[in-house]
Amino acid sequence: MVKLFRGKKVRELNRDSHVSLGGVYLIGGLFCMLMIVLIAVQMNVRYSLRETSIGLEEKERLIRLKEEAGKRENRGAKILLVSEEDDATSTKAFKIFSVILDQMKEPYDVIEPADFDIADFDRYETIILAITHYPLLTSNISYLKGWVRDGGNLMIAYPPEGSGSFQTLYELLGIKDSGEVTYVKGVHFNKPFMIGGSLKDYDIIDAYESSLGLSLYDDCDVYMQSDDDYPVPLIWRRNVGSGTVVFDNFGIMEKAYRGIHCAAFSLLSDYCVYPVINGSAFYIDDFPAPVPEGDATYITRDYNISVSDFYSRIWWTDIHELAKEYGIRYTGLVIENYNDQVSGEFKRNTETNRFLYFGNMILKLGGEIGIHGYNHMPLVLENFDYKDQYDSYIQWPSTEDMRNSLDEVFDFTHNLFKDQELKVYVPPSNVLSEEGRSLLADTSISSIASVYLSTDMAYEQEFDISTEDGIINTPRITSGCIIDEYMELAALSELNFHFVNTHFIHPDDVLDEDRGAEIGWERMYGNLKGYMKWLHEGCPDIRNLTGSELAGAVLRYDLLGLDRTDTDNGVELDINGYDDEAWMLLRINDGRKISAVKGGEYKEAAENLYLIECRNESVEIVFE
Ligand SMILES: [Zn+2]
Numbered sequence: 001m002v003k004l005f006r007g008k009k010v011r012e013l014n015r016d017s018h019v020s021l022g023g024v025y026l027i028g029g030l031f032c033m034l035m036i037v038l039i040a041v042q043m044n045v046r047y048s049l050r051e052t053s054i055g056l057e058e059k060e061r062l063i064r065l066k067e068e069a070g071k072r073e074n075r076g077a078k079i080l081l082v083s084e085e086d087d088a089t090s091t092k093a094f095k096i097f098s099v100i101l102d103q104m105k106e107p108y109d110v111i112e113p114a115d116f117d118i119a120d121f122d123r124y125e126t127i128i129l130a131i132t133h134y135p136l137l138t139s140n141i142s143y144l145k146g147w148v149r150d151g152g153n154l155m156i157a158y159p160p161e162g163s164g165s166f167q168t169l170y171e172l173l174g175i176k177d178s179g180e181v182t183y184v185k186g187v188h189f190n191k192p193f194m195i196g197g198s199l200k201d202y203d204i205i206d207a208y209e210s211s212l213g214l215s216l217y218d219d220c221d222v223y224m225q226s227d228d229d230y231p232v233p234l235i236w237r238r239n240v241g242s243g244t245v246v247f248d249n250f251g252i253m254e255k256a257y258r259g260i261h262c263a264a265f266s267l268l269s270d271y272c273v274y275p276v277i278n279g280s281a282f283y284i285d286d287f288p289a290p291v292p293e294g295d296a297t298y299i300t301r302d303y304n305i306s307v308s309d310f311y312s313r314i315w316w317t318d319i320h321e322l323a324k325e326y327g328i329r330y331t332g333l334v335i336e337n338y339n340d341q342v343s344g345e346f347k348r349n350t351e352t353n354r355f356l357y358f359g360n361m362i363l364k365l366g367g368e369i370g371i372h373g374y375n376h377m378p379l380v381l382e383n384f385d386y387k388d389q390y391d392s393y394i395q396w397p398s399t400e401d402m403r404n405s406l407d408e409v410f411d412f413t414h415n416l417f418k419d420q421e422l423k424v425y426v427p428p429s430n431v432l433s434e435e436g437r438s439l440l441a442d443t444s445i446s447s448i449a450s451v452y453l454s455t456d457m458a459y460e461q462e463f464d465i466s467t468e469d470g471i472i473n474t475p476r477i478t479s480g481c482i483i484d485e486y487m488e489l490a491a492l493s494e495l496n497f498h499f500v501n502t503h504f505i506h507p508d509d510v511l512d513e514d515r516g517a518e519i520g521w522e523r524m525y526g527n528l529k530g531y532m533k534w535l536h537e538g539c540p541d542i543r544n545l546t547g548s549e550l551a552g553a554v555l556r557y558d559l560l561g562l563d564r565t566d567t568d569n570g571v572e573l574d575i576n577g578y579d580d581e582a583w584m585l586l587r588i589n590d591g592r593k594i595s596a597v598k599g600g601e602y603k604e605a606a607e608n609l610y611l612i613e614c615r616n617e618s619v620e621i622v623f624e
Pocket residue numbers: 285286372376428429
C-alpha cells in the first residue's frame with residue numbers, strides 16, 4: 001500500500017516539476033503527514049480483529065434455534081422419493097438423496113415401491129426412482145409416461161437391474177439401446193453446467209461397474225459422459241410433453257460425489273433453487289507450533305538449510321504469496337508443544353518467538369488463530385481403540401487431564417494473541433471422542449473442523465450445527481499438496497452442492513515421504529498453487545473466510561427453511577429463519593434468463609446457474 005502510494009507520488013512530482021519550491025514543500029509536507037497516518041493505521045490494524053459481518057451466536061441459543069428449525073412443518077412435499085428398504089444399492093442411494101434433498105431444503109415423502117400408487121401421482125411434481133427392481137412398481141409404471149407428459153418430472157437416480165419392466169420406460173427416458181453395466185474411468189462435462197466442471201476431465205479413482213452402457217435418442221441433452229473413445233452418457237435430460245426426465249447414470253453413491261447427484265437433480269423442471277453456504281477456508285495444521293520433527297532429507301537435498309530456516313524463509317514466503325494473490329485468509333491451529341505428556345502439570349512453552357512471528361503474520365493477512373492442542377495427542381480416553389494405527393499416540397488417563405491440557409494451551413495462546421477469541425478447534429489427526437468434545441463445549445470454541453469424507457477412525461462431520469452442544473461443524477473436504485483427481489472431484493462436488501471449499505494445509509508434508517516429500521517443496525507448492533488457481537478460476541465469486549466466519553456462514557445456512565412460490569414470470573423465495581444474509585444457487589433449465597432479483601443480487605456461476613445473494617427474507621426473482 002505504502003509502496004504504491006510512493007510510486008504514484010513520484011510520478012506526480014515529475015509531472016509537476018515546474019511548480020514553485022513552496023509548492024514542492026507543501027506537497028512534501030502533505031506526503032509525510034499521509035505516510036504517518038498510513039503507518040499509524042497499519043499499526044492499529046496489525047493485531048486487532050477484523051470486523052466481520054458473519055457473526056456467531058451463543059451455543060445455548062443455537063441449540064434452541066436449531067431445535068425450532070427442526071420443528072418447522074413440512075408444508076406439503078412435492079417430491080416423492082421411492083426407495084427399497086431391503087436392497088443395498090437402493091439404501092445407499094437413499095442415504096445420498098435424502099441428505100441432498102434435506103440440505104437443499106426440499107421437502108419430500110418417501111415410500112416403498114409396493115406403495116407406489118397412481119392415485120398419489122397428482123400430489124407430486126417430482127418423482128425420484130431410487131430403486132433396483134422396477135418390477136416391484138407393478139402395472140403402475142405404465143402410467144408414468146402420461147404423468148410426465150402432463151408436466152411431471154421424473155428422475156432415475158441410478159441404473160437399475162435390467163428387466164422388462166424397466167425397458168417399458170426406455171422410450172420415455174430417451175434410451176435407444178442398452179448394453180452391459182460398464183466401468184467409467186473418467187468423466188467429461190459436455191456442457192459447462194457445473195462450477196469447475198468445464199475446466200478439464202476428471203478421473204474416477206474408485207470406479208467400478210456402476211453405469212449402464214447405452215445409446216440415446218438425439219433429443220436427449222447429455223450433460224456429462226465418460227471420457228472414453230465411445231462415451232457412455234452419464235447424466236442426461238429430456239423434455240417430454242410439458243414434463244422432464246433426468247437419468248443419473250453415474251451410479252457411484254459416495255459422499256464425495258453428492259454434488260454431481262445434486263446437479264443432476266437440479267436439471268429437472270423449469271428451474272431449481274437451493275440455499276448454499278458460500279465460503280472458502282484454508283486451515284494450516286500445526287501452525288504456529290514448535291519446529292516440526294520429521295525427515296529433513298528433502299529440505300537438505302533441495303535447499304541445504306535448517307528446517308527452521310526453511311519454514312521462515314521459503315515455506316512461509318510462498319504460503320504468504322498465495323494469500324496475497326487469491327485473498328485467502330488462513331486459519332492457523334496452535335500446538336504448544338510436541339511432547340507426549342498426558343498427565344501432571346502441563347508446563348508452559350517459553351519459546352514464543354516463532355509463535356508470535358507466524359501468528360501475527362496470519363492475523364495481518366486477515367486470518368485467524370485457532371486451537372489444535374497442548375500437544376498432538378488426540379482428546380481420547382483409555383476406552384478409545386487406535387486399532388494399532390497410531391503407535392506413538394497415548395490416550396489420556398482422565399477427562400481432568402484433558403481439561404488441564406486445554407486450559408494450558410488456551411491460556412498460552414491468549415497471552416500471545418490477546419485480542420483473539422479462540423473459536424476454532426481442529427482435532428489432532430482428526431481423532432476426537434465425545435468426552436473430548438464436551439470439554440470443548442465448555443470453552444470459547446464455537447466451531448470444530450474435522451473431516452467431511454470418512455476414513456477409518458476419523459471424526460466425520462456434515463456442515464451443520466450440533467443440537468447436542470450448539471457447536472458448528474465445519475469439516476475440511478480436501479487436504480495436502482498432492483491433490484489427486486478424487487480430491488479435485490470431491491472439491492468440485494462440494495462447490496456445486498454447498499458452494500463451499502475447505503482445504504487443510506500441512507506444513508510438515510515436506511518432512512513426510514508418505515505425503516509427497518520426495519517430489520520436493522517446489523512441486524508441492526506448484527500443486528497447491530494449481531488448486532487455488534483452479535478454485536478461483538472456476539469459482540471467482542466464492543467468499544474467502546476464516547474458520548469462524550465460515551462457521552457463521554454455516555450457521556445461517558443450516559437454520560434456513562425455504563418456500564418457493566411460482567409467480568407469473570419468476571419465483572418468490574420466502575426464507576424462514578433469515579437473519580442477515582442468505583445465498584442460493586439457481587439453475588434455470590427452460591432457457592429463460594434473469595431480468596431482476598428484487599431484494600437481492602445475482603451473478604452467473606456456470607451455464608444457466610446463478611449465485612443469488614438474498615438481502616431480505618423475501619426475494620423475488622423475475623425472468624426475462
Ligand atoms: Zn496436526
